Every structure is written in structure tokens, then in C-alpha cells.
Amino acid sequence: xxxxxxPPPRPLQRYLVGKNSKLLKTVCxxxxxxxxxxxxxxxxxxxxxxxxxVGLAAPQIGETVRVIVIKYASTFALMINPVIIKxxxxxxxxxxxxxxxxxxxxxxxxxxxRVIVEYFDENWKKVKLDARGLLAFIVQHEIDHLNGxxxxxxxxxx
Ligand SMILES: [Zn+2]
Numbered sequence: 001x002x003x004x005x006x007p008p009p010r011p012l013q014r015y016l017v018g019k020n021s022k023l024l025k026t027v028c029x030x031x032x033x034x035x036x037x038x039x040x041x042x043x044x045x046x047x048x049x050x051x052x053x054v055g056l057a058a059p060q061i062g063e064t065v066r067v068i069v070i071k072y073a074s075t076f077a078l079m080i081n082p083v084i085i086k087x088x089x090x091x092x093x094x095x096x097x098x099x100x101x102x103x104x105x106x107x108x109x110x111x112x113x114r115v116i117v118e119y120f121d122e123n124w125k126k127v128k129l130d131a132r133g134l135l136a137f138i139v140q141h142e143i144d145h146l147n148g149x150x151x152x153x154x155x156x157x158x
Contacts, residue, residue, distance in 0.1 A: 014043040014061045016051070019102050019152075021062075028057075028064040028146040031080050034124055037067070041078055041122065044069040053100045055138045057145030060101050068142040072135050077127075082119035082143055085128075089114030094137045099151045107151045111137045 017023050040063055048056040048069055058067040066081045092113045096106045114132045117139050121127050131139045144150070 012039065012043075014040070014047065014063075016047060016060055016100060017062050023059045023062055023064055024101060024145070024150050025148045026059060026064045027148045028059055028066045031065050031067060031120075033120075037065075040065075040067065041069070044078075045071075048100070051100045054134075055142045056100060057142045059145055059148075066146045068146065070135075070138055070142065072138055075129075075131075075135055077119075077129070078122045079117070079119035079127075079142075080121070080124070082117050082139070082146075084112075084115045084117050084139070084143060086116040087112040087114070088116070089132065089136065094141075097137065097141065097151055099141070101150065102152060105152060109137075109141075109151065111140050115139055117143075 040058065043061060044056050044058065044067070047061055048071060054072040055068060055070045058065050068079045068082060070077050070079065089112050091110050094109045094111045097109050098106050113136060114130070115136045117129050117131060119127055119129070129139075141151070
């Protein structure tokens with residue numbers, strides 16, 4: 001039996017970063033094709049679930065990479081490098097939009113009612129999702145996070 005020369009590194013303890021963290025204002029990096037990060041993915045799903053969220057973006061737990069998770073209705077997805085490629089719907093107001101990074105804050109935002117988003121899944125398979133209504137709002141909210149935009153950003157409602 002072989003033995004590790006070095007003990008394995010201690011697992012990272014990830015948690016929601018504070019609402020004033022500069023990580024929430026950071027434009028996140030594209031993930032290189034094929035990269036795997038099982039620890040990050042499981043932490044995203046765990047922290048989203050623990051906090052009763054419908055979506056969570058990697059920078060919210062301290063990793064400035066373009067990775068989000070969404071769990072809403074029948075959609076349960078890990079999205080790597082998500083890009084909105086079409087916005088066929090009109091612009092409407094999302095009522096009472098909240099964010100796990102800003103407990104208690106509720107805002108009305110201008111959002112596309114429908115978006116077509118392309119992303120890579122956990123197997124680096126390209127996926128196209130036609131998101132409407134609340135799911136479309138969630139996709140836009142989480143992708144905003146990857147661009148350093150949060151619901152309290154002045155530029156997020158331009
Ligand atoms: Zn958020």
C-alpha cells in the first residue's frame with residue numbers, strides 16, 4: 001500500500017461572504033474547459049439549500065469563477081460559464097427580488113421576462129436553456145453576480 005508523502009490539505013470551509021465583501025463586486029473569471037471542482041459544486045448546492053435559496057453564484061461563497069447553481073421548480077442545474085445569448089421577452093419588473101448575500105433586502109429590478117442561456121453542465125456538455133418568468137429572473141440575477149453586480153448595485157437597474 002502506498003502512502004501519501006504529504007497529508008491531504010484541510011478541506012476549505014466555504015460560507016456566504018459578507019455583504020460588503022469586494023468579492024461580490026468582482027467580475028469573475030471564465031472557467032477553463034474541462035476543469036472539475038467537485039468541492040465547490042457540492043458547497044454551492046449545500047449552502048443554497050441551507051439558506052433556502054433558489055440560486056447561488058460562486059463569488060457569494062468566495063470563489064470568483066463563472067459558476068452558478070439554480071434549483072427552482074423542475075430546474076436543478078449547475079451552470080459553468082453561462083451566457084445569455086437571446087432575450088426574446090419584454091422587460092418587466094421582478095417584484096421583491098431577494099439575495100442570500102443581502103438578507104432582508106427586497107428590491108424591484110428590471111428583468112427580461114424570457115432569456116435563452118447557454119452554459120456547460122458538470123460534464124462539460126453544452127446546454128441551452130429557455131428560461132421564462134421567475135426562472136429567467138433567477139438566471140439573470142445569478143449571472144449578474146458573475147459580473148460583480150448585486151441587487152443593491154446602482155448600475156444593476158440601468
Ligand atoms: Zn444574489
